[in-house]
Amino acid sequence: MIRGGSIAIVLAGAALLGAMMQIAPDYNSTVQPFRSHVAAGGTGEARSFRARFAGARLADRIAFSRFGTEFVHDTDGVFLIAEIEVEATIVSQRIDASWQGASGRRYALSRRAQDIPRGLDSHWFQPGLTGRAIAVFELPPDEVAGGELVVNNSFTAVFDSALHLAPPEPAGGSQSIILFEP
């Protein structure tokens, strides 16, 4: 009888532990930025900056000049050019952005568009001054509609703010080429 009781206690403990493992949030869902969703055209307020998704354009090719050399890049997908207005609220800082596509996949800033004029990757935002920068993403066309721009602190977004900005309507269809001029 005593043995039966012990076995029952062990089984109950195992069942309890199993249940706790199933319902406990895992590391990936716990260690995350704090998300705020912002409607199209709205300004989002993060811990150390505020940002607005000002405009979006699509292009089949992009062209720019870097260190005196002309570059023209094409893609099998489409280039999404996002214009972002940002104001730092505490200290001068940089901002990182990614595009969360309609499928949920994350597209980082295109490194093929690094160092474009007014590019987000090289832009510092100052407290009290609203700066405008350009983020270029390369993605399949069906990831654009239904996607959102995710903007966060450039160093680490974990346990910091991340703004999920709904896109404004892209101006017209996809242009054959967009030239970035200083």
Add this chain to the structure above:
Amino acid sequence: MAASIGVAAAVLLGLWLKVEEVRAPQELPRIVPGEPVDLGRVELTPLSLSLVPPGQEGEPARLLMRARLLNLTGESQIAVFGFPPHPPELAAGGAAWPEPEVILDRDGAPLAQLHPRLAERVTLVWQVPPDWRPGPVSLTFHRQIFKLKDNLYGKSSWLLFQPAARMSVVPEGAP
């Protein structure tokens, strides 16, 4: 007593089956050009391997492998061949060659990033050692293991590499 032995045996058997499941296969699958291989973060399809003579005197000849790369993950990758990088390992006569340069064909520049669902044509460039005599070469492809919940924090992690496939081929253009 019998129940304890039974439980211990079941635990050990379960552990052994798990180890067997993740153990690298003794004999690697052989692939041929055109056949895709899963490297963990990307799927690589070798298309051709060719020997290119030196452009100028004093330069080494180059071995070029044209390939198609497709990002299999849910986010843009800068570590296309994993971290630390494990690009295809080329060996000839039992000696492994230094790592290749990976060129994005559409730009003619080093590949910096690969986005999900956007396959790219790339060229892997090896500099041919001066003492190499043209002949068959062997390419070993490594896959990095992804674990959704690792044993330390339960976080998703890219872990060890293990050989995934091998390809033996004579480069085009070899005399």
